[in-house]
Amino acid sequence: MDTAQAPQLPFAARFARVAVPFFLLLAIVALAFGLGYLVHDLRTGDTVSAPAAAPATSQSDPVGAALLDEIYEVLRQNHVDGDLLTPESVRQAAIDGILRLLNDPHTSYVSPADIAAGALDLGSTYQGIGASVTDRNGVIEIVAPFRDSPAERAGIRPGDIILAVDGEPTDGWTSVQAVQKIRGPAGTEVTLTVKHTDGTVEEITIVRGDILIESVFTEPPLEVIPGESGTKLVDRNGNEVSDIAYVHISQFHDRTLTELRQKLADVERKGYRGLIIDLRANPGGLLGATVQVTDEFLDSGIILTEVDAEGRRQTWDATPGGLATTIPLVIIVDSSSASGAEVMAAALQDHGRAKVVGTRSFGKGTVNQAIELSKCGLPEGCGALYVTVGRWLRPSGKDIEGLGVTPDVEVPMTQDDYVNQGDIQLFAAIDLLRGR
16 A cells, blocks of 8 residues: 655755654653553563452451442442443542552553553564554654664654554554554554644555564664764764764663674774763663663672662672773763663763763653452453562662753753754764863
C-alpha cells in the first residue's frame, strides 16, 4: 500500500521538527511497540510471586473486601445508573484508588493483558514497528522511532500523535492498548493515522519486522549541524572531529555491554584526547546492564547504593579491568535522561571520571520490582504489581529521585538554538575535552 506524503518543508525546518522533540520530550511512561517493557524504570529484572493466600477470616480481610463486594451489589441493584458498574470497571477503580494513596508514579498495576503484550519482557529483540509511545496528555504520542526501524523508514517522527490504528480511533486508549493494537508478527502491515507536529495528518502503512534493538551508536542520532554535517561528528566550526571518540547509549538492555565493548574495544589505544558519552533521551532499562556499562569506565568505588523500605543497604562496586578507565570523559544529559542514565552519569560525576554537560536529568531514582498476583481467581489471571521497593543513591549518598543529575556545565538547548546554531550541547562537550 502506498504511503501518503506530507508537504515538503525546507530541510532545516523538517529536520528541526524531528530533532527537537527527540531531545526535549520528557520520558514519562513509554512502551516500545512490541518491546513492551517500561523503559523508564531501572529494574532489577526480578519478578516475584505474591504471598500465598491466607484463610478467609475477618483477620485476613483488614481492608474490608467483603464490604466492597456488598457496596458493589447494592449499587448494581439499586442505583439508577447501576448498569455503569461492571466487575471490571469496579476492580480497576479500586486498584487505581489504592495506588493513588501512595502518591508514587512509579508503582503501577500491570494487567494480564499488559503482561501478554510483553510489559514484563526486558529482552532486546521483538516483532513490531520499532518505536516508543506515551499516553500522556490523553493522547497516544510517539516518543521516538528506533534507528533504522520500520517506523522510522516509513516516516514516523518524534512527537507524532497517533489518531487511529487500522482505522480505529485511539480516543481514550492507554499506551498498553496502543501496543497491543500496533505490535504483530513480522511481515504483516499496520496503518497508522498520525498528526505530525506541524499539524499535517497522514496515513502511514508500516510493515512490521523482526527488530534487534541496538543501544550503542558511534554516530550522533541527529545532524550536528542541520542540513550540513550528515552523520559526521563535527565541531561548532563544521570541522570533522577526529581527536575525540563518541558513543550514544540509547538505553540499557541485555546486549548493551556487548555492543559497547565491540565499539570501544580500542578507544584508549587510538590515542583520543577524550570520549563523549551521549545519554540524552536515554530512559534507563536493566540494573545489571547499567552497572556493567558504568564499570567499564571505573576501576574502583561505589557505582550505586540501594536503600530498601526497611533502611537496609546494598551496594554495587566497580571492579578493575574496565575498557576505558583512564580516557577523559564528558557525558551529555537532558531532561529525558532517566533512571539508568542518571545512575551512570551520577557515578562517573561523583568519582571525578566525567564532567556532565547539558540540562538537569529527569530525576527517576526508585528501585522497582514486578510482583505477580495470584489470589483473584480470574481465568485470565491476576496480573502483577510493579512496586517501588527502594531508592537508588549515588556514590555521594545523595538521592536521584526528584533531583536528577545537575550538569557541571549547564547548556540549555531550545528549538531555535538547534536550528540557528546546531547541537550546542555537543559543541560544549567537544570544547570541554579540548580544554576551551
